[in-house]
Amino acid sequence: MKPQVAFFDFTSCEGCQLNKLNFENDLLDILKHVDLVEFREAMDDKADHYDIAFIEGSISSPSCVERIHDIRRRSTTLVALGACAVNGGVNAMKNLHPIDEVRETVYGDDKYLFATLPAMAVSSVVKVDYEVRGCPMTQQDFLRLLIALVLGKQPPKYGSPVCVECKLNENECLYNRGMVCLGPITRGGCEAACPSVGQFCTGCRGLLDNPNLDGMLEVMTSHGISLDEAKKRMLLYNSNEVQL
């Protein structure tokens, strides 16, 4: 029997889901091997149970907390898709400021009209079995995981920094070109997508297991940016992980 697969979006841009609708060449083949039972962005259907539930987005409101519990209860395997779901992503930058100030600056006197929480990783609230990192996740990375799950195998894990893949692509180091890049502390698996087209690594796949943050700050500041600016760059995708 084909696995029953569903996609859910929480606080996010829905770009990771969109990347799946962008599987133009492979979409029909993928659908031969899984039953897509729920995907609100593209279809009306609803289901009661999911073999694999893919979760995009951060948990950032009381209704998000209730909904993710309900989905977890009805799912055999739960996968966090993309930076927002894996560690809070860019949403977590709001956690760097006092929450009342954040609300007041947007809604003014109506600041208590809409309930909000700090932006959290899905794994802060319920158990996450697997993750696909990146902002957005790459289609290849998603497919590798999906194929492994359909075949009952263990999905690949990435332990080395973006720099390894950048070197394999024979790129000149961006630090040599006067740019400041987070490749040395960022988990690989993206095939160095940004440095390979001349743009610095923003750290969207999150930190390595044992990043040398002090060393990274030293490298960054020795290449012409202030310590303050270096820390901000590091926090872009890692506000919930880095304590500076």
Add this chain to the structure above:
Amino acid sequence: MSRDLDIKVHHLTRVEGHGNIVVNMKDGVLEKAHLSIVEPPRFFEAMMKGRSFHEAAIITSRICGICSLGHQLTSLVTTEDALGLEISEQTVLLRKLLVHGATLQSNILHAYFLAAPDFLNVGSVFPLIATHKDVVLRALRMKRLANDIGDIVSGRAVHPITPVPGGFTRIPEKAELLEIKRRLLEEALPDGLETIETMKALAGAIPQFERETEYISLKHADEYALYEGDIFSSDSGAVPVSEYLNVTNEFVVDHSTSKHAKYNRSSYFVGALARWNNNHAQLGPEALAAADAMGLKPNCHNPYMNTIAQVVEAVHCILDSVRIIDKLIENGLKNEKPNQTPTRYGRGVGSNEVPRGILFHDYTYDNKGNIVKANCIIPTGQNLANIDDDMLKLVPEIVDKSKEEITLNLEMLVRAYDPCISCSVHMLEVDFIE
């Protein structure tokens, strides 16, 4: 007829983001009819505060995956205005090519995957794979090409990489552009013409509903405005982009985490139908013929026809992309570096037409090139008041139908606007108090 109606569509499907439709009628009196926006607010202002001009576009493109190219380009234009960064003709042409790619992808996605299932009485595009495989494959082919334009010119179609303040970190190669041109002419153009036939066949299922409203879009003297121009209102004419706040006039309503907007009336319309109504005379003969074939006339007041206007624009984007590629190659591709040396620091305002309508960004930078104040006004937010006004007129007109039919008509109405709810609740409008 004195009728009671209580409609609540929770988490409307086949739209981007989370919205509920709420209608209450008691003894034939309509008490409530609106689109309630329940997407969690994201508070982008907290993310932007103190951020470098190198990061502004990276962050704002994350407001929305579907509209990421639009947010990125508008962010870049805004930063360039604020910092006095001149850009080259090549940069402008490459950006216009990207706008066409993103518009084609988004309009095709909406017309085939999100709107068409309603016309065929199915819940999604997936059952159509069995019944209309050639049509689905055609839609996928057009989307793939549109995304390939994004991948090749901007490094990645969803959350582009190479467009940065002052230019591009990588210039596409001539051979890559020529291959896109070949596919535009040999694949996308025939597919676009077939799409017109398909939509013609479905046009009978488009509800007949008229409500004249104010239509707002960019307008440019020389072209069908997408990348640049002045703000234009069908009621009151042109306004410079720098004065956008006089047009948008945002306000908070309690049924929506996204703010609403109004200008000369209680609401206005942005998006493909507004662009068509304001600028149709600047389309080429092929796009005009497409509109004619699908029954889209100038000054169309049926919001459901927005989907048809999107298909007309798809034809325009295909052909104008070919013209832009020819121009780029005729000029000779230059391996330019982005111009990132600010000549001033201060406030900048930028605007582009993105698939769902006119988009504004407004940033103020300090003298280190860090953001102190930011504001984004999103097409879907601007359309919300207009959707509510449509519902107030529509529900009494169709009140004799069954509750299911009324609900479907309302769902189709909201979908016709192709709303992007993640965008609308980005919440990036604030004065930072330092």
